[in-house]
Amino acid sequence: KAGVTQTPRYLIKTRGQQVTLSCSPISGHRSVSWYQQTPGQGLQFLFEYFSETQRNKGNFPGRFSGRQFSNSRSEMNVSTLELGDSALYLCASSLTSGSLYNEQFFGPGTRLTVL
């Protein structure tokens, strides 16, 4: 069974641009969560999608948004990029919603560099 895939793996953008990252969950998984990982702030929860609906959102500005498609694939978008958005963005999938009952399987991440 294929794992969580994220594309692209590496991305370089300039300030003010926008970016879209993609995540394909494990087949059969319906929940997708996104996390931002930086050296300073560590791993922070961005949001979770389940059945095409955003279930919860972390403490990030509105420039960070996402969506989920009917096949459970998810995208996250960051508009008006800032230098501080440089990070590793991790996607995690699970069978259903709620980290309590379902193991989250993480993808390798997308490394975003903002210049």
Added chain:
Amino acid sequence: AQSVTQLGSHVSVSEGALVLLRCNYSSSVPPYLFWYVQYPNQGLQLLLKYTSAATLVKGINGFEAEFKKSETSFHLTKPSAHMSDAAEYFCAVSEGGGADGLTFGKGTHLIIQP
């Protein structure tokens, strides 16, 4: 609000020695606790999780962790370190069911000395 503190951003042990990575949590409700490992340029892999079934939890690769409510701790141990254990380890907490996401500690980089 939930939070996680990992004591020691870097821990160095000799190959064959005991590994002890410390994690303390803060939670207003009974927590659910996790340890993840991250190898360079890879995502996170779940080592083990505590969901109130048993206070001593055994995970993969010989790791285990003990939940101590009185100490609000969930330390990760392994009796004998192996070179392949060198990685970043993260402790995480979730306060309940639902899509509340995981709150992670800052991570501990485990260094194995030959």
